[in-house]
Structures are given as C-alpha cells and as structure tokens.
Amino acid sequence: MISNKCKYAIKALVYIAKYDNGSKAVMTSDIAREQNIPRKFLEIILRDLRNNRILESKRGKDGGFRLLRPAEDISLTEIMRIIDGPIAMLPCVSLNYYRSCDECEEESCEIKGVFEQVRDRTLEVLNGKTIKSLTL
Amino acid sequence: MISNKCKYAIKALVYIAKYDNGSKAVMTSDIAREQNIPRKFLEIILRDLRNNRILESKRGKDGGFRLLRPAEDISLTEIMRIIDGPIAMLPCVSLNYYRSCDECEEESCEIKGVFEQVRDRTLEVLNGKTIKSLTL
DNA sequence: AATAAATACTATCAAATTGATAGGATATAT
DNA sequence: ATATATCCTATCAATTTGATAGTATTTATT
Secondary structure (H helix, E strand, C coil): CCCHHHHHHHHHHHHHHHHCCCCCCECHHHHHHHHCCCHHHHHHHHHHHHHCCCEEEECCCCCEEEECCCHHHCEHHHHHHHHHCCCCCCHHHCCCCCCCCCCCCHHHCCCHHHHHHHHHHHHHHHHCCEHHHHHC | CCCHHHHHHHHHHHHHHHHCCCCCCECHHHHHHHHCCCHHHHHHHHHHHHHCCCEEEECCCCCEEEECCCHHHCEHHHHHHHHHCCCCCCHHHCCCCCCCCCCCCHHHCCCHHHHHHHHHHHHHHHHCCEHHHHHC
C-alpha cells in the first residue's frame, strides 16, 4: 500500500496541473477543500514537494503553488519515491533504495527473483504515467 | 515493501517444503538457524501459518511443522495476504481487502486506474508462483 | 504604513505497526 | 520421569503514520 500522504501528494499535483492557468498559483486551501485533504497535513506535503523541486511556491497574498516542470515531465514513480521511498517489495531489489537483507546471501536467495519480476512489471506501468497523463 | 515477517514466512515455507521428507517434521529451531530468522519471532509466524491452515504442527519431542497441502498448491499471494494483508497499493483497488477511500468518489478518481493496472501486473507474477516453484 | 492573506517553520501528538523477546504451559517420544 | 518440542500470553521499544497547533515570515493591496 502507498501511504495516504502519497495518495494526497499525487492528487494534489494532478489538481495543480489542472488549475494552474499561468496567471494565478494554486492555493493549499483550494486543493484541500476540493480534494478532501486535511489542510495542515497538505501544507507539509506541498512543502515537501517544493523541497524536492517538484513545485515552486509563492508566499503572501495571491501566493500558492505551481509545477516547476511541465506535467508530462513528472512521473508517478518520482513522486512515490519522494514521499514513500522504495517502490520495490524487497530492499534488495530496489533500484533507488537498495539495501541488502541482513539474514541472507543474495546469490542464493530463493525469493529475490520473483520480486524482481514484480518490480519490473510495476515499473512498466508506473514509469509510463505522468501527472499530465493522469489529468486526461 | 513486504514486512520482514512476510519475508520470513515465505522463506520458512520454502525451507519446510525442501526438507519435509515425510518421516520427520521440520523444527522451528532448524529453520531459524539455517535461514537466520530470530527463533521466537519465527514461532509466532509458524503458528500464524498453522492457524491459517497452511501448516500442520506436531508438539513434543520429534515435533515440528509440515505443509498441510502440496507445495504446488500454496501460492505466494495466499501467504502474503495472510501475513501482510492487501497486496494492492490502494485500498479501493484491493481484491481481497477492499475499502473505499474516505476522501474521494471512486467514479471520478484520477489515480484508481493506474493502481488497478499495477495490481493486475503484480498478480500476474505472484499468482503464478507457488512454494514449490520457489524451491526449484 | 497598515492590513489581510498566503506559505514556512517548529513542535507536538496519538494511534497503529513493526520487529521482536521473555517466560511459562502443554504435549509427546523415549 | 525426562527431555524436547510447540503453544500461549504478555510485553516492549522503535518507527511510521496521519495528523494538529501556533507562530513567523512574506507579499499584494489599500
């Protein structure tokens, strides 16, 4: 399962992509209201996305958030990795968050292969999806 | 990520499938030693698998565990669902642990479709794998 | 300069989950 | 009887999850 936080992040980005018309930035409170996301929690998430160079923010009146890149250049995997960390089901098959398992030698691990396959099939789907493709 | 508990469960079952020769049941302590799994933690896991009718146990001297069914009839998905619960990435696309999301109407959810695809690709891999196929 | 309105930041928190450990009860083969 | 295995209950520390509260800072407008 992905976390609520990650689900909120994706939905917020899709909302921003949809309503960022160039003139006005998208406000936290609008996203929170429209997408039923707790506002203060959403603040943390959006700040997190800004710190990871997905969003830019503008403070003060008429402030809000904008995508830092075109929506078609933001993949779902990138967001999921920022918010939740590894996508793989085992640390030892993670491409971006690799860790070896303490208890086993990888060469002789019986289950590593299966979870590599799961990882590859999963990434085939997720790598193809962008914030843009979700707004359509 | 699957939990350590789930990883241990799968490895233990593969070990049991490999060393259950019909005459002697497989002991917790042997599995724990050979697979580097904390023994007391493994006890809980094996009891859990027994309560879910994956294993049968024999107490006392020469006791231990055996598969209740042939290894080729125990799928990876079944074990993962027993130990970790849902396999899907969103509650609203889970086949066995469905829950609706509080914050959105499913009909208009922008992200549900993607995670249905991930679920299907994941299950394509996992449904085909059994404890037997992992011992080979 | 004052004000309203937005994000930024820090701190905190409760509940659930994870990953175990400890110790005694019970069953069984010898 | 005894040794040895599972069974059961309780407990625990650390981490993660999902948030909330309150204040500081920035900015547009009047």
